[in-house]
Amino acid sequence: MAAHGNARPAAGAVADTTPDHRRTGPEVALVTGAAQGLGRVTALRLAAEGFAVAVNDIAADERLTGLATEIGGLAVPADISAASAAPAIVRAVADALGPVDVLVANAAAMAMSPFLDADMDQWWHQIDVNLTGHFRLIQAVLPGMRAAGHGRIVIITSGWGVIGHPNATAYAASKAGLIALAKGLGRELGPQGILTNAIAPSFIDTEQLRVDADDAGITLEEMRQRYRDEIPVRHLATPEDIAGAVAFLAGPGGSAMVGQILQPNGGVTRTRA
Amino acid sequence: MTDPVAVITGAASGIGAACAERFRHDGWRIAAIDLHDSDADLAVTADVRDRAAVTAAVDEAAARFGRIDLAVTAAGYYEEGIDVADIGHDQWDRMLAVILGGTVNTFAAVLPHMLARGEGSIVAISSELALAGSATDLHYVAAKGAVLGLVKSLALEVARTAIRVNAVAPGPTDTPLLAPGSPAREPEYLATLPLGRLVRPDEIASAVYYLATEGSMYCGEVLSPNAGAVI
Numbered sequence: 001m002a003a004h005g006n007a008r009p010a011a012g013a014v015a016d017t018t019p020d021h022r023r024t025g026p027e028v029a030l031v032t033g034a035a036q037g038l039g040r041v042t043a044l045r046l047a048a049e050g051f052a053v054a055v056n057d058i059a060a061d062e063r064l065t066g067l068a069t070e071i072g073g074l075a076v077p078a079d080i081s082a083a084s085a086a087p088a089i090v091r092a093v094a095d096a097l098g099p100v101d102v103l104v105a106n107a108a109a110m111a112m113s114p115f116l117d118a119d120m121d122q123w124w125h126q127i128d129v130n131l132t133g134h135f136r137l138i139q140a141v142l143p144g145m146r147a148a149g150h151g152r153i154v155i156i157t158s159g160w161g162v163i164g165h166p167n168a169t170a171y172a173a174s175k176a177g178l179i180a181l182a183k184g185l186g187r188e189l190g191p192q193g194i195l196t197n198a199i200a201p202s203f204i205d206t207e208q209l210r211v212d213a214d215d216a217g218i219t220l221e222e223m224r225q226r227y228r229d230e231i232p233v234r235h236l237a238t239p240e241d242i243a244g245a246v247a248f249l250a251g252p253g254g255s256a257m258v259g260q261i262l263q264p265n266g267g268v269t270r271t272r273a
Numbered sequence: 274m275t276d277p278v279a280v281i282t283g284a285a286s287g288i289g290a291a292c293a294e295r296f297r298h299d300g301w302r303i304a305a306i307d308l309h310d311s312d313a314d315l316a317v318t319a320d321v322r323d324r325a326a327v328t329a330a331v332d333e334a335a336a337r338f339g340r341i342d343l344a345v346t347a348a349g350y351y352e353e354g355i356d357v358a359d360i361g362h363d364q365w366d367r368m369l370a371v372i373l374g375g376t377v378n379t380f381a382a383v384l385p386h387m388l389a390r391g392e393g394s395i396v397a398i399s400s401e402l403a404l405a406g407s408a409t410d411l412h413y414v415a416a417k418g419a420v421l422g423l424v425k426s427l428a429l430e431v432a433r434t435a436i437r438v439n440a441v442a443p444g445p446t447d448t449p450l451l452a453p454g455s456p457a458r459e460p461e462y463l464a465t466l467p468l469g470r471l472v473r474p475d476e477i478a479s480a481v482y483y484l485a486t487e488g489s490m491y492c493g494e495v496l497s498p499n500a501g502a503v504i
Contacts, residue, residue: 183504190467190501201490232432237490244487253479256444256472259504260497267432267492270425272404 025052028097029250030089032056032080032137033107035063037206038156041239042104042246047071049247051102054093056080058107073097080107080133081125086140099144102250105134105178106156110171112215123170130174131181138185142194151194152250155182156242159202159265162273175200179261179273186259195258199245200273202265203227205236232267278302278338279485280331282321282379283348285309287448288398291474292345292481299482304334304341306379307348314338321348321375324382331382340390343485344383346376346420347398351450353410365412372416373423380427384436392435394485397424398477399442401499417442421495428493439491441480444499447471467501 029046033039034055040063047053053073057064060077068075074096078085093100109129111122138153145151160168161175182198189196205224213223228234245262248254261273279296283289284305293303293313305311306319306327315337317330335341349372352364376397387393402410403417421440428438444466445457451471456462463469480498484491497503 186501186504187467191469232429233437233490233492234433241487241490244483248479248483248487253476253483254498255479256468256476256498256500257480257496258467258499258501260499262496263494264488264490266490267428270428270493272495 025098026050027101028052028054028093028099029102029104030054030056030076030093030100030137030141031104031106032134033156034067035059035061037208038201038204038239038242039104039106040067042106042243043067043071043073045240045243045247046102046104046250047073049251051250052097054089054097054100056089056107079129080137081128083136085133086136089137090140090144094144099148100141101145101148101150102152102154103137103141104154104156104246104250105137107133108156108158108171108174110168112167112171114167115169118170126170126174127177130171131177134178135181138181142189145189145194146192149193151189152254153182153185153189153194153196154246154249155196155198156246157182157198157200157261159200159263159269162200162261162263162269162271182261183259190258195249195254197249197254197257197260197262198273199242199249199262200265200269201237201242202268203231203236204242205238230268231265235266237264237266276300276302277342278304278334278340279343279345280304280306280334280341280379280383281313281345281347282306282327282375283346283398284311284313284316287347287450288443288446288474288477289345289347291478292347295475295478295482296343296485301343302338304330304338306330321346321378322370324378327375327378328382331379331386335386341383341386342393344379344393344395345398345481346379346396348372348375348379349398349450351410351413353413353455355409355412357411360412368412368416369419372413373419376420376423380423380438384431387436388431388434393437394488395424395427395436395438396481396484397438397440398481399424399440399495401442401444401497401503404442404495404497405503424495425493432492435489437484437488437491439484439488439494439496441477441484442495442497442499442503443477444472444497444502446474446477448474467504470500472498472500
């Protein structure tokens, strides 16, 4: 059914905020936690979309350097929970590829235990990597994004940050902190053309499932089935599913998305984050 | 031909028209349902309140094109600046019948075709107003909010199939639905939005396109490209 009223606004009533492409060369993306799983597939997807991609992980091993070679990008290994890491990473990326246009905050630490058994080291490690590490990285990329007048920050949070999970309280708290970070930055940086959003996956079919299975003392396939039973659509997300959400938020189609939390988790979370 | 097929209600203008343009650009065939004539591969002139007419239009699309991959329910209208006590029974009934009833009618018409194929995607156009509430357009907001409940419930009902049901809740969008004198067009209001501008219809179409093409893990999701109107 069509709208009432026929008046159309004058052309140009809506500003075009698409990035300024006068700068030569591709846009630059930085992906943390990119040695494996979701981070790796996201780096591959963004490279396929035409981004120059820098990949970070904690260890300078063949997985990271091989990926960088594969996509013609740059490996910037560092522990992002270290205070000195973020400026050094961003400087290295700027020198080799240019200022960061898109930051994908994906690196994460997780430890599961009953709340009363969790020691403070576990608590702070998860907060330091997941929340504070990305806080520092965002601070480090912002001057470049402000100078460019545009930028996209895509934060990988978690369905558990939306609805919580038993025995994962520190992880869930760190991920909920990232949701608040995405919303606050969405409001604060949106007027500067820098769009911050987050993605809240739940169960993804990555190498982590093998770790989970070993922890639970069951086979990988039994682990997959246990997780499937918790998902309304009854199948695990692939890393490609989540990388697609990153590509949407980082690409031209995501230009009106700001402060939003995408939840491609098969219906595990169906509440508004 | 095997190009995918989208049924789009409200396809003659605004967000519906932007969706039709986007999907057609990417090789889809479009079956349009609107009170007015649409630019589409199959344009049916019908009122979405009329379930028989909607069903007939959808069945015709399925017969002609052989498949229905996507339904987008964008048919609607907007009235604002009305205190709740001044919303007449007829106004209330009509708003609910068009926005909620039209969405239900379209869901009911496309679902048998999707169930027969075992896959499909349904994207309902709701509104950011349904997420945060709004004064002086309560009947519109109530109808758009009801659409969200409908979407989440149908999403769960068909979750074990490859049919996905989700919603897009646009922010204030630059379409004919926003009258030239609407408060949403005033600079004072736009300045309250983090992006400082109205959303473009093509930005809504991009969100719908993303859900339709890469959204297999969304189940009852509400995507809100809203320029920061609701965070």
